[in-house]
Amino acid sequence: MECGCRSKSDNNFVGVLPCFRKEIFLMTMAEVAEALKAEVLVEGEGYKKDVRHVVASDLMSDVLLLDEEDMLLLTSLAGDQVLRTAQIVGAAGVIVVNGKPLPSSMVYVADTLRMTLATCRLSKYEACIAVNAALHSKK
Amino acid sequence: MSAPAPSSVLLEPKSIAGSGVGNDPLVLLELIQRLKVRDVMTTELATVPRSAPLCDVQELMRRKKISGVPVExxxxxxxxxxxxxxxxxxxxxxxxxxxxxxxxxKLVVLEDDMPISFALRYFNRYHYGRFPVLNRDRRLVGIICQRDINRVLLVELSKELNRLEMASGKSLDQDGVSELYLMREFTVCKYDFENAGKAANEIKRLLQDRQLPPKLIRRIAVAAYELEINLCVHSDGGMLSCQIAKGKAEVVARDAGPGIEDVEWACRDGTSTANEWIRSLGFGAGMGLVNVKRVADEFEVKSKKGSGTTVRAAFTVTGAA
Amino acid sequence: MKLRDIIDACGLEPVLVPDAEAEVSSAYTSDLLSDVVAHCTEKSVLITVQNHKNTVAVCTLVGAPAILIAHRREIPADMQEAAAREGVALLHTSDSQFAASCKVGSVLGIDPR
Incomplete structure (x- = not known):
């Protein structure tokens, strides 16, 4: 995992940030969920798979523009479209942040699409930091 | 290709509910995904109120020859x-x-818009003879048992086989399969956000079943998804189709209006006519057509203000199984 | 922490900074404006890709002094005008929302519980 810093133009993180090193880190969806103290609602196909990229976005049209495989999608959007988008791009799983109550259809759609779905109480900002911290403590 | 006996399939629902890697006929796999519980369930229900004595229920069972009566x-x-x-x-x-x-x-219930593949999994998991079916408003709308599924599957299978044979223009026993891999058409309704994306999800699954290269599948799926969302957001409703034949995959979105005034403008980055509500659903950033163009090998938009729009995205298929 | 310190430490690209001495205590990452209104606390940097003038209005509402636009998404003129009027800083980064959040987080030193 390239610490999410995939932007081609700018990989020069400033020195004061010890948490950004270009090393390969891998974590499974299950481990990410545990690190975020997330409640896993559906264990889909990607649950035991390594997450290779983290995407923190609420715009599904943006997510569709990415080419990464096995992404973890952190979003504050709670709706079926999140899961449908995740299936299309072959995401490893979806975690809805902010402890948002999910519409009941989401669990059913996730189950049908065999997509891992979890919720966590952290904000997206906090969740990003927690995932990153967990990646680096794992070594 | 002979019609598989659905009853034997139903004895092993696991093989259906799996990822379709076995030798299950694809037609059947597609059917159990496409058909919904509501297409199969019994809607003429014999029900009783809570106050009815059990002896009345017993009499009702005897008269109707049924083994379970919902209290409603x-x-x-x-x-x-x-x-x-x-x-x-x-x-x-x-x-x-x-x-x-x-x-x-303490009951396990199904919802009426679940695919029957889901119902089959439930029959396998719980060993109940029947499941009550509720709609989204949690109202009782039917009851489903395995026999209902058998009956409808048989009818649909023969229809499907007829259609496939007609579409390929010759018997599938010969070379038909390589000529026409797949042909699917879906209706997309305006502002039906609950269902938007379903067709693309299904197209992706079908392509995975055909074991096309994963990167190609993803490109086709992205195009199908973007076009489906476009139909849902911008058109008055239309059709999304996916066809694979002769080394080429084609996704086509066709609608009857309202048409795009300036096609060139619509295909540019970040241009959008979507309203706030659509944006709040995570769409309408104005990248839809750009993204289709990005992933497709061939891309074409035909439109006229006041009449319909047709968007065609084509992909070269290599290494297909 | 001052906004200036975050800009320097994270290597952010200032597009418009009316007050580099503005106090920043947290950050909030979201592309849903309704979400920002509901949850973003004051003195936060908003990390987003919503390059729209309404984003500025929302920041004024919740008292967020700066907007960090991820993926170096283009900032339209009317958004810049609105930001200048409201005194909200506009910053650019080529990072994704995830990478930007991690960087800002490590500078602000917030313990994610």
């Missing part, structure tokens, strides 16, 4: 009286009690 009042579902409950009541001597006292209330 004005569409609200309270529980189910099964033949086991009746047998216990006869043994325990409380056959005259109201059914609300002894009905089964």
């Amino acid at each position: 009042e004005d569409g609200r579902f309270f529980g189910l009286v099964s033949i086991d409950d009746i047998i216990r009541a006869l043994g325990g001597g409380y056959i005259n009690d109201p059914c609300s006292k002894h009905m089964t209330t």
Whole structure:
């Protein structure tokens, strides 16, 4: 995992940030969920798979523009479209942040699409930091 | 290609509910995904109110030759009286009690818009003879048993086979399969956000079943998804189709209006006519057509203000199984 | 922490900074404006890709002094005008929302519980 810093133009993180090193880190969806103290609602196909990229976005049209495989999608959007988008791009799983109550259809759609779905109480900002911290403590 | 006997398939629902890697005929896999519980379930229900005595329920079962009766009042579902409950009541001597006292209330239910693949999985998992079916408003709308699925599958299978044979223009026994891999068409309704994306999800799954290269599948799926969302957001409703034949995959979105005034403008980055509500759903950033163009090998938009729009995205298929 | 310190430490690209001495205590990452209104606390940097003038209005509402636009998404003129009027800083980064959040987080030193 390239610490999410995939932007081609700018990989020069400033020195004061010890948490950004270009090393390969891998974590499974299950481990990410545990690190975020997330409640896993559906264990889909990607649950035991390594997450290779983290995407923190609420715009599904943006997510569709990415080419990464096995992404973890952190979003504050709670709706079926999140899961449908995740299936299309072959995401490893979806975690809805902010402890948002999910519409009941989401669990059913996730189950049908065999997509891992979890919720966590952290904000997206906090969740990003927690995932990153967990990646680096794992070594 | 001979029609598989659905009953034998139903004895092993696991092989259906899996990822379709086995030798299950694809036609069948597609069918059990496409057909919904509501297409199969029995809607003419014999129900009883909570106050009905168990002996009345027993009489109803005998008369209608059924083995389970839902307890329901004005569409609200309270529980189910099964033949086991009746047998216990006869043994325990409380056959005259109201059914609300002894009905089964811990129930597994299905929703009417679930695919029947899901229902089959449930039959396999729970070993119940039947499931009550509720709609999104949690009202009782039907009841489903395995026999219902068998019946409808048989009918649909023969229809599907006919259609496939007609479409390929010759018997599938010969070279037909390599000529026409796949042809699917989906209706997309305006502002039907609940269902938007379903067609693309299904197209992706079908392509995975055909074991096309994963990167190609993703490109086709992205195009299908973007076009489906476009139909849902911008058109008055239309059709999304996916066809694979002769080394080429084609996704086509066709609608009857309202048409795009300036096609060139619409295909540019970040241009959008979507409203705030659509944006709040995570769409409408104005990248839809750009993204289709990005992933496709061939891309074409035909439109006229006031009439329909047709968008065609084509992909070269290599290494198809 | 001052906004200036975050800009320097994270290597952010200032597009418009009316007050580099503005106090920043947290950050909030979201592309849903309704979400920002509901949850973003004051003195936060908003990390987003919503390059729209309404984003500025929302920041004024919740008292967020700066907007960090991820993926170096283009900032339209009317958004810049609105930001200048409201005194909200506009910053650019080529990072994704995830990478930007991690960087800002490590500078602000917030313990994610």
